[in-house]
Amino acid sequence: xxxxxxxxxxxxxxxxxxxxxxxxxxxxxxxxxxxxxxxxxxxxxxxxxxxxxxxxxxxxxxxxxxxxxxxxxxxxxxxxxxxxxxxxxxxxxxxxxxxxxxxxxxxxxxxxxxxxxxxxxxxxxxxxxxxxxxxxxxxxxxxxxxxxxxxxxxxxxxxxxxxxx
Amino acid sequence: xxxxxxxxxxxxxxxxxxxxxxxxxxxxxxxxxxxxxxxxxxxxxxxxxxxxxxxxxxxxxxxxxxxxxxxxxxxxxxxxxxxxxxxxxxxxxxxxxxxxxxxxxxxxxxxxxxxxxxxxxxxxxxxxxxxxxxxxxxxxxxxxxxxxxxxxxxxxxxxxxxxxx
Numbered sequence: 021x022x023x024x025x026x027x028x029x030x031x032x033x034x035x036x037x038x039x040x041x042x043x044x045x046x047x048x049x050x051x052x053x054x055x056x057x058x059x060x061x062x063x064x065x066x067x068x069x070x071x072x073x074x075x076x077x078x079x080x081x082x083x084x085x086x087x088x089x090x091x092x093x094x095x096x097x098x099x100x101x102x103x104x105x106x107x108x109x110x111x112x113x114x115x116x117x118x119x120x121x122x123x124x125x126x127x128x129x130x131x132x133x134x135x136x137x138x139x140x141x142x143x144x145x146x147x148x149x150x151x152x153x154x155x156x157x158x159x160x161x162x163x164x165x166x167x168x169x170x171x172x173x174x175x176x177x178x179x180x181x182x183x184x185x
Numbered sequence: 186x187x188x189x190x191x192x193x194x195x196x197x198x199x200x201x202x203x204x205x206x207x208x209x210x211x212x213x214x215x216x217x218x219x220x221x222x223x224x225x226x227x228x229x230x231x232x233x234x235x236x237x238x239x240x241x242x243x244x245x246x247x248x249x250x251x252x253x254x255x256x257x258x259x260x261x262x263x264x265x266x267x268x269x270x271x272x273x274x275x276x277x278x279x280x281x282x283x284x285x286x287x288x289x290x291x292x293x294x295x296x297x298x299x300x301x302x303x304x305x306x307x308x309x310x311x312x313x314x315x316x317x318x319x320x321x322x323x324x325x326x327x328x329x330x331x332x333x334x335x336x337x338x339x340x341x342x343x344x345x346x347x348x349x350x
Contacts, residue, residue: 048191138213139213163324163325163328169336169338171336172335173334174332174334
């Protein structure tokens, strides 16, 4: 690895694929003694998605909205903590986190652009079955719309895949 | 870079984007003293594309077909040689080449699978304006269909991009 001091944005979510992408990235892209910055980024669902899921914007009382908000904060924290634990061995690599509400497709591309990252890494689907049904494949969208290089890491299927992992 | 001895497939074509992807990959993914294998892969257009371009399968005489074949061989050689020159400084990295006729979308995914590569790297569009119009975006297809991790490298637009490159 010739380059150092790069900014690498890693989109994490609740799924196994994003943890696999992180592990792969730590093995293959970021050396533990590099001066890279790894930015873990998690998109909490926009409130509109909570409501759109029921098809009725008026269906939830403020109490329910609040507990959904609390739930999504808990999930966010859990995902970010798990990702950070996987990065513990990185000596000189700075690990930062970005957690924001928003459609992950837009949010990830916007963060990538705003922070001028050198590389965006993500799992191949992302953002869970339910959200994916609403939002389409996050990785497809980002591969087409992010302005930086995009690395899409696929979790090999148990029966074969690419062998080594 | 913790890993070594990986197989990295780089899809090259006539365009600037694929040369940029190669340069980016050499800076960011492959260290010059690693034991990685870099496989440069180029898809020559299938004969059907030559003919489909005119909409008439019977339009070309064998002579014309032969000169098209010779032309596509020349282009292939030129592209591969240029890519190899960019890899000259790699000491221990093995550089191999694969040149085959075929729809690049399928050919690249098939080569990736057959050779059990650890990573597929490509430019963000690939395969020239004319072929792209016929075949759709090669990188989109591969990002969705290749079984290995896929790195799509975009050439920054001159007026901005991601700054560093």
